[in-house]
Amino acid sequence: MERSESELIAAVLKGDSASFEPLVAKYSPRVFATARRYARRESEIEDIAQEVWLKAFDKLASFRGEAPFEHWLMRLTVRTCYDFLRGHQRNRESSFSEISEPEEDWLERFVTDPGSAAEDADAARLLVNRVLDKLPPEGRLVIQLLEIEDRSVKEIADLTGWSVPLVKVRAFRARAEMRKILARMSKDKYL
């Protein structure tokens, strides 16, 4: 008979570490999907997922069972991704001169006829990833959660451990920063 999540967690806390495996197998796809939103290289994504699960094992005693295990794990995952972003602040100051040809074409299409620049184009995805990579870690996290995943400010506060006013301030700053990056990109390309 399949054991419930709470039974598995109780068993792990009693010292039966093998009961942790079904939890890892069940929730790893969600952990990987979240990690892939913040990291690009597969090795970095695996490192994040591994760290999430080791932290989950170490901190399992702090899971009180008031909310579903998945929520608790997602909080841990988002915070680990944020730590990753803080540790890997690379290429933020670089210019947009290195954007690829398809991205450049997409931008040109957008300038000449915004309607013809499709949102589902691969070039648009590459471009948005490039812009997101240039944001500071807290800005990147808040834009990802608020604008891309469409989460509420309260949800973000719960996931990140930041207060509601802090989320709002960081969202405001992140949007301003994103506008600045876009302005710089258009200046680099078209002036």
Place this chain on the structure above:
Amino acid sequence: MNLAELHQRLTAAARRQTPDDRVPYAFEKRIMALVAERSANSGRLLWARGLWRAAVSCVAVAAVCGAVSFFMPASADNNNDLSQDFENTLLASVEQPDAAP
């Protein structure tokens, strides 16, 4: 260029991106191996942490004693010497049998 619209377009493009939830082969086995390794090391880790804490406390006590002996004025009465008292107390049990008739 309309930056607000570009922002909207790019955000919409990011929303359309559904992240891949593929898990590498035998990932859970790797995690379980690491967990088992951690469990085996946890006893040693506990001792190491305890010993480090004890070492820090000992250094703190030694520093306080050193500071007290350095800054306290030396007593004129040698009979009240703390080190002498300590030695007498320590050796009392050894010296007692000799003192008995």
